[in-house]
Amino acid sequence: MKPVIALTKGRLETQFLKYFSGLGFDIEPIVNKGRKLRVETDDLQFIFAKGPDVVTYVQYGIADLGIVGGDILAEYTADVYDLLPLPFGACRMAVATEKGKVWPDQKKTIASKYTGITKAFFKEKGESVEIIKLEGSVELAPILGLADAIVDIVETGTTLKENGLVIDEEFMHFSARLIANRSSLKIKREELMPIIEKLSNQEGAQ
Numbered sequence: 001m002k003p004v005i006a007l008t009k010g011r012l013e014t015q016f017l018k019y020f021s022g023l024g025f026d027i028e029p030i031v032n033k034g035r036k037l038r039v040e041t042d043d044l045q046f047i048f049a050k051g052p053d054v055v056t057y058v059q060y061g062i063a064d065l066g067i068v069g070g071d072i073l074a075e076y077t078a079d080v081y082d083l084l085p086l087p088f089g090a091c092r093m094a095v096a097t098e099k100g101k102v103w104p105d106q107k108k109t110i111a112s113k114y115t116g117i118t119k120a121f122f123k124e125k126g127e128s129v130e131i132i133k134l135e136g137s138v139e140l141a142p143i144l145g146l147a148d149a150i151v152d153i154v155e156t157g158t159t160l161k162e163n164g165l166v167i168d169e170e171f172m173h174f175s176a177r178l179i180a181n182r183s184s185l186k187i188k189r190e191e192l193m194p195i196i197e198k199l200s201n202q203e204g205a206q
Ligand SMILES: Nc1ncnc2c1ncn2[C@@H]1O[C@H](COP(=O)(O)OP(=O)(O)OP(=O)(O)O)[C@@H](O)[C@H]1O
Pocket: 008, 009, 010, 011, 012, 050, 051, 068, 069, 070, 071, 072, 089, 090, 091, 136, 153, 154, 155, 156, 174, 175, 176
């Protein structure tokens, strides 16, 4: 059976395909996949899922390898082998507020998609905060008065800037990561190693 790679849909998929074709792999069946969520190339099978689900498919051995953001590995604990960084998907985690924000005397409210990371960050600082979980567009929360600040990914800073927010503190740096199922690495070592080696042939990874 061909090795299975689980790929995070969307932004990372696009960046991975560019990188993968640059390494000489055939991406034509993937580029022309339409809405299909499973695609085969001559040597590999690909499945397409949301980041947290990529981790789940790899943990349960449905996929041998996975491409996922480091932020997802930090947020969701999983029993997978975190093999190596990839040279795309660079971003950082930051606390951001409205420009000129005056912090309240009482408990701060923080909105985030990353509630685990947020909780750990403020715990480490010894600060008790209320955390509100959002699923996206978190920059809205301080503007609309739902929260005092957000914890979110920043890449170019454009989203913050265009919504009148500024970085208060940056605290983690991420890139996309190559992950593997633990037993696949032993059982399918011969098939997986050439792919892993090619993917590790990179510059500029974090
Ligand atoms: N602005 C960004 N710049 C670089 N990498 C990013 C950025 N936003 C997200 N990422 C990385 O890409 C991964 C996938 O993010 P993406 O926004 O495509 O999916 P998502 O967070 O599930 O959002 P959506 O619900 O819109 O699909 C994230 O886990 C992170 O590692």
